Structures are given as structure tokens and as C-alpha cells.
Amino acid sequence: MQLRCLALSLKQPSSPGILLIVILAGIIAGCARRQPAVNPPAPTPARSAPVISRPVPSRQGALPGEFTEEGIASWYGVPFDGRRTSDGEVYNMHEFTAAHRTLPFNAVVRVTNVSNGRHVDVRINDRGPFVANRIIDLSYSAAEAIGMVGPGTARVRLDLIGGPDPNVGFFGVQVGAFQLEQNARRLQERLNARYAPVSIAEFQSENGVFYRVRAGRLPSEAAARELANEIEAQEHMTALVVRLDN
Numbered sequence: 001m002q003l004r005c006l007a008l009s010l011k012q013p014s015s016p017g018i019l020l021i022v023i024l025a026g027i028i029a030g031c032a033r034r035q036p037a038v039n040p041p042a043p044t045p046a047r048s049a050p051v052i053s054r055p056v057p058s059r060q061g062a063l064p065g066e067f068t069e070e071g072i073a074s075w076y077g078v079p080f081d082g083r084r085t086s087d088g089e090v091y092n093m094h095e096f097t098a099a100h101r102t103l104p105f106n107a108v109v110r111v112t113n114v115s116n117g118r119h120v121d122v123r124i125n126d127r128g129p130f131v132a133n134r135i136i137d138l139s140y141s142a143a144e145a146i147g148m149v150g151p152g153t154a155r156v157r158l159d160l161i162g163g164p165d166p167n168v169g170f171f172g173v174q175v176g177a178f179q180l181e182q183n184a185r186r187l188q189e190r191l192n193a194r195y196a197p198v199s200i201a202e203f204q205s206e207n208g209v210f211y212r213v214r215a216g217r218l219p220s221e222a223a224a225r226e227l228a229n230e231i232e233a234q235e236h237m238t239a240l241v242v243r244l245d246n
Helices: 002-009 017-033 140-145 181-195 221-235
Strands: 068-076 097-099 108-113 119-126 134-139 153-162 171-178 198-205 208-218 240-243
Touching: 068 140, 108 134, 119 134, 119 140, 134 140, 134 153, 171 181, 171 221, 181 198, 181 208, 181 221, 208 221, 221 240
Parallel strands: 068 134, 097 119
Antiparallel strands: 068 153, 097 134, 108 119, 108 153, 171 208, 171 240, 198 208
């Protein structure tokens, strides 16, 4: 481009040497300014961090804060692994599930170990524990997640975070579990006069069949708890509130 501009300048009329030099310098500078500019490559836009979508527990009726409970948790693994749970599933001790006496199946509960602050979310798919001073039985993996496998038990806080409405359903009071059906029938007959209806639920355990005797059929857990307190005071036996599953 500069040579082409210089050739054009030589066609101009002759002039004194100094003037010619000044004119040539101006022409060359003007041609240089007309050269196409080279744009620098556009910077590569910064890549934002990927957004990870995490599943949210189903809220079919339960809302946070509707159910809280504090007490002792235990856990269970072998020999229950591979057996049927109370809702009909096959128990897998490596899944995050738990047994509870009154929460509906598929309720999602956050279990916090109050001694170390660790927590885990579990789904209720079984019934238990049927021990007076315990409130939940965790699967092996759930117990491991909050650091209670070694001790076997821990004080925990339960917070309902999803699942069916815990207030819908019927509740009763379990007053005994027998391996001999005739003993269960005998207790049923004795209590039926005062706490009817009294039913018997058959349960297959690792130690064989048990017959659980349950009194009452009440529309709320609070009403069932009142009945449990009455039975304990009048009959001098341990009474546990349970959900009556279909």
C-alpha cells in the first residue's frame, strides 16, 4: 500500500526539494493510516460453574415443623437385611430408611444426632422399635452417617420434612406381643370389655411369628396417647402408641 501511494505522489508537479520531501512524507503517513486495523481475538467468556439439581422430598401433605420428636434411636442390620419390612418392601440395610411406630410409610424424616450435630434424611418403610424408651430404628447406613453404629444408640431429634400427612389415619395402643397365639387371645378377651376394639396383628420376625395385641382404633395420635396412659395406669403394663396400617 505504501509503494502504491508513493507512485501516485510522483505524478504531482515538480517543486523545490524540501517541499517535495514534506509532501511525500505526508502522503506516506496518510496511506499508513488507511491500512486496515487488525482486531484482537475476542476473549473467551468465563464458564460459570454447573448448577447441580438435587431432588426435593415430596410434600404430599406434610409440612416442615408439623412433627418433631426427641428421644433414643437404635439401628438394625443383619439378620433383618433381605427380609420384608412392614410396608412390604425388602429391607436393605445400606439404604437410608427407618422404622417408626406412628409416622406414615414414605414419610421423610431428618434425624439429627444431638451429641455431634450430624444428621441424615431417611424414609419410613417399617414399624418399630417396640421398646418403650426408643423412638426410631435406623438402617445400618443411616446410623453410620450420624456416627451411632459403634455405640448402638444415640439421642436424636426427628424433624418431619416431607411425605404424607402424619395426622391422617387411625391409631391404637400395643399392649403385648406373644409367640403363643393363645396367650395373645387370652389378653385380647380380658381387655376387650374395657378397651374395645382389641385386635391381634401377626408379625413374622427373625425369631418366628409374634402376635401383637392392640387396643383401640382412634382418629388421632393424641387420643391414642391418652388411652395408652389410661392402660398403663389401670393395667400396669407397657402401652405403646402405634399407627394402624391397612
